[in-house]
Amino acid sequence: DAGVIQSPRHEVTEMGQEVTLRCKPISGHNSLFWYRQTMMRGLELLIYFNNNVPIDDSGMPEDRFSAKMPNASFSTLKIQPSEPRDSAVYFCASSYGPINQPQHFGDGTRLSIL
Amino acid sequence: GENVEQHPSTLSVQEGDSAVIKCTYSDSASNYFPWYKQELGKGPQLIIDIRSNVGEKKDQRIAVTLNKTAKHFSLHITETQPEDSAVYFCAASGNRDDKIIFGKGTRLHILP
Numbered sequence: 001d002a003g004v005i006q007s008p009r010h011e012v013t014e015m016g017q018e019v020t021l022r023c024k025p026i027s028g029h030n031s032l033f034w035y036r037q038t039m040m041r042g043l044e045l046l047i048y049f050n051n052n053v054p055i056d057d058s059g060m061p062e063d064r065f066s067a068k069m070p071n072a073s074f075s076t077l078k079i080q081p082s083e084p085r086d087s088a089v090y091f092c093a094s095s096y097g098p099i100n101q102p103q104h105f106g107d108g109t110r111l112s113i114l
Numbered sequence: 115g116e117n118v119e120q121h122p123s124t125l126s127v128q129e130g131d132s133a134v135i136k137c138t139y140s141d142s143a144s145n146y147f148p149w150y151k152q153e154l155g156k157g158p159q160l161i162i163d164i165r166s167n168v169g170e171k172k173d174q175r176i177a178v179t180l181n182k183t184a185k186h187f188s189l190h191i192t193e194t195q196p197e198d199s200a201v202y203f204c205a206a207s208g209n210r211d212d213k214i215i216f217g218k219g220t221r222l223h224i225l226p
Binding site: 004042043045048056059091093099100101102103104105106107108 | 145146148150155156157158159160163203207208212213214215216217218219
């Protein structure tokens with residue numbers, strides 16, 4: 001069974017550029033989560049979707065961040081314009097059911113903004 | 115909102131000994147407590163979880179205990195092995211649409 005697939009695995013770009021991270025959840029899962037992991041702040045939930053609908057985006061740090069889930073098998077997290085403080089590892093996770101169910105994480109995208 | 119504290123931040127144990135990681139939470143309504151293991155370059159992987167209607171749960175060498183009165187829960191790993199070296203995260207969540215809040219993690223080193 002394929003797990004959660006994220007792309008790219010690594011992204012290095014200059015400040016001010018648009019960054020798009022991609023996620024394919026596990027087939028059959030109906031909840032999808034985007035997290036950010038840094039040394040200082042640990043693992044933070046940015047946004048989660050249930051049945052392709054955003055349920056809670058209170059963790060999205062600024063208007064520069066946006067997320068979409070056009071269908072059950074694909075989601076994007078976009079940062080425009082990017083800043084050096086956005087450098088982190090971004091994880092996507094999916095689960096079957098509401099948020100208090102086991103989540104399956106992808107291997108993340110390591111983002112570096114120069 | 116929920117706040118999860120995790121201790122210690124780093125733990126070193128001799129291979130074969132036991133390791134214990136402790137977490138406390140603030141929201142008495144929380145009722146789901148998962149534990150995740152994260153290896154270098156990988157995403158967190160669920161290793162065990164417990165719900166508030168259970169006080170203890172075991173899976174081979176791993177066990178989790180929950181004390182709802184004191185609002186703390188712990189992960190116990192017995193007979194530790196080199197492959198147990200990783201970062202472990204506890205988390206807590208309440209009702210169906212409540213966020214899962216993660217602790218800051220414990221880096222576990224298994225010494226040969």
